[in-house]
Amino acid sequence: MKHQQTSFISGRIKSVTYAVKGFYLLITTEHSIMVQLTISALMCILGFYLKISAVEWMFQILAIGLVLTAESLNTAIEAICDYIQPNFDKKIGFIKDIAAGAVTFAALTAVVIGAIIYLPKLI
Numbered sequence: 001m002k003h004q005q006t007s008f009i010s011g012r013i014k015s016v017t018y019a020v021k022g023f024y025l026l027i028t029t030e031h032s033i034m035v036q037l038t039i040s041a042l043m044c045i046l047g048f049y050l051k052i053s054a055v056e057w058m059f060q061i062l063a064i065g066l067v068l069t070a071e072s073l074n075t076a077i078e079a080i081c082d083y084i085q086p087n088f089d090k091k092i093g094f095i096k097d098i099a100a101g102a103v104t105f106a107a108l109t110a111v112v113i114g115a116i117i118y119l120p121k122l123i
């Protein structure tokens with residue numbers, strides 16, 4: 001029982017370590033993530049500058065998390081596609097297109113949230 005508990009805990013610690021490694025890889029090697037992080041940082045500076053409310057911060061952070069998560073999963077799907085089929089393939093093209101479409105859904109959501117928060121303060 002004690003051994004099982006130890007392996008459960010060490011297994012969880014290993015999983016977190018791999019997840020942190022993946023996070024580090026995403027932010028240091030993936031240009032699309034770097035671009036999204038830069039936009040997110042600029043939005044946060046704007047948020048501080050215009051003193052948005054706590055609820056507005058929550059929505060902004062949710063929108064940023066949504067876009068970064070979608071972009072990260074899209075990157076993973078692209079990597080799988082490139083690994084299993086490096087050559088041109090119509091089905092791979094379709095898979096990559098719909099994965100990118102998911103990012104567009106997230107980005108549109110973030111744009112609408114951003115517009116609701118900032119347009120009344122800027123116009």
Ligand SMILES: Nc1ncnc2c1ncn2[C@@H]1O[C@H](COP(=O)(O)OP(=O)(O)OP(=O)(O)O)[C@@H](O)[C@H]1O
Nearest residue numbers: 032078085086087088089090092093094096097100
């Ligand atoms: N192996 C392939 N076969 C068919 N079409 C492909 C293939 N690879 C890419 N494509 C097409 O090119 C588009 C862009 O693919 P790519 O992997 O370059 O994505 P990207 O968003 O430009 O990636 P990155 O994050 O590297 O800039 C895909 O959505 C798809 O339409």
